[in-house]
Amino acid sequence: MNNEYTLIETLADEKWDRFVEDSLNGTIFSNSIYLKASSVKFKLFYCYKKEELRAAVSVVEDAKGESLILDDLVIYNGIMYNKPTNKQNHAQQFSEQFKIQEFIANELTKLYKNIELNLHPSIVDIRAILWVNYGTELPKYQPDIRYTSYIDISDFKTSKKLEDISIYNKASTSRRQQIRYAIKKEYKTKIISDVSLLIEFYKKTMDRQDIDVENEKLQKMEKLVSGLLGQNMAKIYASYDEKDELGSIALFGWDNKRAYYIFGANDPAKRDGHTGTNVLWEAFYDLSKMGIDEVDMEGINSPNRGWFKLSFGGNIVPYYEIKLGE
Known part of the structure; x- marks a missing residue:
């Protein structure tokens, strides 16, 4: 004892x-x-x-x-x-x-x-x-090793060109290409406060993947996002294409240590565009200007989303999921 x-x-x-x-x-x-x-x-x-x-x-x-x-x-x-x-x-x-x-x-x-x-x-x-x-x-107790990705965004606020940014040089060829295309086509990313739009896009994204999301979960998400925005602990970023049409939305929250990619969603009809890349890339600029140096991409444990997040040039970081049961 x-x-x-x-x-x-x-x-x-x-x-x-x-x-x-x-x-x-x-x-x-x-x-x-x-x-x-x-x-x-x-x-x-x-x-x-x-x-x-x-x-x-x-x-x-x-x-x-x-x-x-x-x-x-x-x-x-x-x-x-x-x-x-x-x-x-x-x-x-x-x-x-x-x-x-x-x-x-x-x-x-x-x-x-x-x-x-x-x-x-x-x-x-x-x-x-x-x-x-x-x-x-x-x-x-039984351990399961999970993984996330940490992205260093400390040099975004001082960069004059893409090549000045460390993770741009570490990113995959296709991700760098997507970043350049979005810049060339003058995609715009704005900070918005429409929580319902984020939830609507999230539901669209899940529907495309044939994942049924209960209304209770959507309501919990909406309450969480509203609560974080109300306390200035998060921002919703929305990326628009060259036609000024909304393609992707992402929510980032933060504490005194780093920022966290909490939710992301895309318009299924805009998947061939570059807004999915642009919304994160432009968010990194804004978060860096706020004095945040690191982003936790909040998990790379599913194949498709994992590869997408890793393509931004971050480091792989393990963590433990612990379970004990009778």
Whole structure:
């Protein structure tokens, strides 16, 4: 029994948001505004070492509150470590994180029947989670490696020409060609506030792929986007072709660390154009001017969307999806 740490349920308030902002592992997806706007059944915990706050945990519960589940709108959650204390050296930081992780992983098994978490890519050591119930017949955590792509946009704001941009030179030949075509044909990307238009385009995109999207999910998306726009935590970018016809829309949100590509959608009738490329490329310019240096493309785990996102020249970054079930 570990009496060194305690796990205490907490509120989605300003103190929570400050912790998320300060933690290397904290993201917009654990921010109180995002969670409340997402309509998920979330629960938050602090992990204390005696009186000292050392970590936090953000989770999504099922309807009954008996299990932890993954949700399409919450890309990362789980454990977030506090900043190391001044007295800790490098090795001591790793040691403490191991102990915290072991304690939290065990505590969650006492609270929930089944557990699903998507840990942030910055959490690379999950040994303590995997060793829970080691040597027993009890359920054990199972990891699945997922992938996203990080794109460096820090040089967009200072570039004078395309070749000045690092990821342009790393992008695929076809992606560079699409970027040049959009510029030559004078495509325009605007920032819009019409949330319903984004949802309409998303539904069109899913319909083209024969994916049936429930109205409940569309309503949740609309509430989330409206909530983020209202708090100046996101922008909707819309790309128009040379005929001034709308072809693609993308939503980017951000925190104090990076921006996140949250949704994207295209008009199926405009798929042969260049708006799908242009909307992201122009968004990178705008986000860079805001002082954001990095974009998380939020998953490259499906073949078609994965290749498209990677064609922009970003780096591949792994993260862990963790599951425990009876």
